[in-house]
Amino acid sequence: MSLTPPIIAPQAAPPAAGPATEVVLAVEHVSKSFGENHVLQDFSLALHKGENVVVLGKSGSGKSVLVKCIIGLLPPDAGTITVLGLDVATLDHEAMDRLRARVGFLFQSNALYDSMTVRENLLFPLRRHWLDHPPTQEDELVTQALEDVGLGHTAAMMPAELSGGMRKRIALARTLILRPDIILYDEPTTGLDPVTAREIDHLIREVQQKYGTTALIISHDMNCVRLTADRVALLVDGRCYAVGTYAELQSRDDPRVHEFFA
């Protein structure tokens, strides 16, 4: 039993509405528990169009659960999640699929289909989500997506033939091929060597600048946070403990914030 009461920081206030700060993703008072393990407790966060927000937290703090709730893979126990103006909890299967076509998800383990070539991996979401796209456009879209991640020569290769960094890039290309409005990155640099991790960080920035995508990045890699974040949200004890730019949070005296930046 803790002798000191937990420090509860003020929740991030929703920004003022307006064209310049259009909120494209809002997580409001979301809670999620697995049995007695309360992973998210009254978590709130808002993402504005075109910004990169990193959710920073310790391993096992519920970061991946948060993105899985956002994309509809896990239902939250309480609270609302609004993505591109749609309340995720109220969507039926078809509406959820339409929303998912506009929200890319880069999985922590890349989740490339082992039995398919790189090209087939890229075509899979394209053929499923864009049912009316002309087949003649496929080659062009695959080539463009692969060139965006600098791996134009890998179309015929199998995922097993690729290095860890290449697999991450291909997973990103598979996300980019649908030209999503929002991309959710789940630990994009975990398990990569420092050089490759920095390449992925720069790629995340390039995607943001080239396509104007909004990104929610889950990470505990401080270099990734520093290089990719416009704002950082600190996930502590299931709550959004603090929100600010990297520099703002770094300069805070709060010990629970400081321990991440030390």
Added chain:
Amino acid sequence: MFENSLLDETGATAQFAGRFFREGFRPRYEVAEFLHQCYVVGYQSLPMVGITGFIMGMVLTLQSRPTMAQFGAESWIPTMVGLTIIREMGPIITGLIFAGKIGSSIGAELGSMRVTEQIDAMEVSGTNPFKYLVVTRVLATTLMLPVLTILADVIGLYASYLGINLKGVTTLALFVNNIFSSLTFGDVLPAVIKTFFFGFAVGIIGCYKGYHSNKGTEGVGQAANSAVVVSSLLIFVLDLLAVQITGLLGFN
């Protein structure tokens, strides 16, 4: 404790099978993936099933020959071997080989897809993973096992013909005539029908174990292993039920 977990598992598997019937026959139909699975499950199992069927027929003939000779009943060997293979040995041996090869491969494949988040990725990509992965595989195993069993029966009977000719002389026409003169539809149909159930059992158990795999790579191994063990056991249970039912219907 054990009884509870057994009942839990049985209930969960039954629910999984129920979901197959609820979702499996509603659009969107994954025809291309279903045909691919038929190729993987059926065509690629042919060598294994063929070799097993051949050895089964040959051994059965060579083993039974001395005993039959003692009673001067060598001419009954084709009839005995034919009935044994078609009614029981063909379906059960092919079913067990199928459970070992296909059940484990489905369990391991889906288990590995689960732990590497490929199933989640499929869902995010606008695909119902249950339909794409489970329904196609269960349908393929259900339809392919009867075909494989019939092929194994034919190969086994031909091996029996070769076995008889190792120590004696008989013509293929006489051999075939001996078998067909003693066979009735009551021998063939129940044997074929029960293989649909065997195939369904292998598919649904393999998919259930893989689809609900957890605990990382260890879970993948467990999924593959328990898929084989449970589906093999289920084949024997179904076989026992089939014998009882055909008996009640007057086919035995």
